[in-house]
Amino acid sequence: MGGRDAQLVTADGLTVFEIKSFGRLTSSRRRQVERSLRAAVASAPTMNRWVLVIPMNMSPVRSGIRSGEEAWFDEKLPKIAPGVELSWWGLDWLDGQIAGNTDIQRYIEGVDGQLLERAREFELERAALANGATDLRDRIDGLRRRVDEVSPFWTLDFTVDGSGTTTRLRAKVPDAHIVDPITITPTFRFRRDDPDDERLQRRFESTLSFGGSVVLPAGYVSHVEVDASPEARLLVADGDPLASEFAIRSIRETLPRPLRCSFQVQDSHGQVRTGFPVFFRERTSGGRGVALYGDDAAGVAKFEAGIPRPSQPVGQESAVKLDGARLELNLPDSLVGYDIDSLIPVIRTLAAAVEGTRIRLDMPGLGYLDGGPLQTAAYPALPPIAQVVEDLRRMQDLTGSVLRYPANIKNRDVADLRTAVRLLDGEDVDLDGGLSAGIRPEAVGTLLERLTAAAGEVVTGGFFMASADLQLEVGDLTVAYGPAAIWAPHAQIANLTELQEIAANGSTGREEVTMRLEPTDLSFKWLSRRQAEEHLASH
Template structure:
């Protein structure tokens, strides 16, 4: 049986308890001439790493190199290995009376109580003693220390629901998510997770001494996301302010009492309405594109025109120029009626009218475009179409004269209306 697990005889019968230090010395000596080049170096490193991993029946040992330093990581081979051969760490720390020292002492105490991460500089580390297998322990003086708790995966994850309640305890908004990891300290621990979109990161600190909890939320929108994906988070954040309160439930059971929220607005009304309008445009035109990082004034004007087309089936597109695609065959009568040299009234049919937001075209189908008085801007292309020399559709740019504007009427506006209208 022992042959199957080489770490067992090596440790108990062959005295491998100091083999880590010896292998590290060999690795240091391996920095001489390598006649075989990189493959030779890799082969030696792999062989020494395999010897290292067989040195302990209690811990798996990982070896990594960074610059000119080696990092040794011990991980229990089985549940309870850390009890069969415990690793102890006893620091001797010092903190003065300055604000800097007091803050460092508070961070360290919070790490001891609840877990997490903390780093102490040389001014706070007097010495430390490590008791560990394989010759890795010892007494050390000075230096800096970084403490980090091991995050344990929760399997299965805990279902969490973030709740916003009003002064009467009624739920006004909610956001589901899951807690997937935890860490522990002497006085409690922390749970980590996120909402279902992944935009909101959740951290809950539980204090066993007081039976109180502290909920921290951090959110950031990804570089690429659909408006429909972002909206549930924004709806929740819009109401995450006074006079509402924040609470949460785990697996359907509300935990603790709701806590007060700040009065400041997390998401502005303008930003929320813009995303809401973009989602509506995409849903009703079956056009999907990522939420733009920013909208120019022209983009925002196009957004408002899209909303008007959806709601009313017609818009006044203003006085800017417009490019219309015409066919020399289908639109020959329209082309013949236009005047190249002076402003004229125009009524054109666009087979596939579109608006453009942040480089994304939103198509609305066939539309009539009316101009009470306008000029042809690209006359050469227009002449080609008029002469019949253009074999394909021609893009004709028209510009309303002063006092006139462009009006667009969709021929099938009901195709993009809300079903409830």
């Protein structure tokens, strides 16, 4: 490269390095250095510094006499490169650089140079842990240093826990894969008739194509071939590959700014029924393209999109279908704790992905993903959950409070919530079954006389019960619903005999007894919210 073994560009300018292995500077070797300097001046006119790296020091300067090497370097070479700063990095400088880097020493000398030190550490490894955790940490630190010395370019990170020992190959310098490449060729074995294996294989192939992460349990890698330098080869595990787990984890890069996309559910005519924005913030790279990682604005749904490298540039306004792309969407294991406003756009949209609709992800500047018409609902479990979320949104609007998705919701809670919303919408809603009313024991006799005077067990007319502050229980969430009223016509007293005994025997010692009412020819009804408010306002 024109008299340049290496070069470095910094804010101070261009520095060119000339690296020689000479142990002596004979006349012919000096001429080699001079030719290299002339070539550097010719090929790098902006060079402002030139460094000769050589494993020898200049001869000591004797009083009144300049050595030939020093005179040559300080007087002759500057004439070849006027205005260029010249530096000599000799044996002392090299020794100082190597002193703290045992990996480079080993790379140069082999293992023999550290045999005595290794022998001493071997005895320590065999000794008992007399000082407990302190000795353990010292030995682990020693192992870490020794692993780091194996190669100047690669090292192993390792962890030890209850499940065993895990090692991870890591580059020590950014260009390790260039100066000391490692090629690992494993052979994998997946069972074709096993659905779990088929899913794992798809995930594995996707990770190779677009980056990401995948873990193959022990038993999937049948053979491994490694092509690497002798030093790097020592860092690659050697043993029965079937006994080891195999994992690929790509480094995620943060995008300079989030990529805003649109996740949509469209009808059969391509009209958007509903949707929400998705923000991709990270990416990984693979053999075929990149994987983008993001979520909705509240982080409810996690997205992973595998995008093949385009064969030609895509314009900002181009509607190009991304063939070969893939989309993975994951919801949390539980919605408990998410605020309702965050859940609404995501759950509403996914629940709308029913048979005949299409799921589409618009990615500005890239194109779009479209899987075609759905043959079945994409998320069949979501419509009833979507109804609960929508109903909780109504309760949130009613109360003015921020509600979160509750835990421990039962079917009865869901039905009561749906009833409450229908009442808000002005409907009268049939009560499912009968109802109970609390009565003071001393009032039971008088009440029975009035209720059963004409019809016995069936009450003439009906009961009207109202409350100004009904509390609605939805799982572990309590909603202050407010005014509510029930009309129970032609009610039958289901426990009339029990109440008659209480009336005959006087107080039972209880503060309240229960009267159970069942419908006969007419059902009991919750009256609309408006009717309940009107009744309470008039009394």
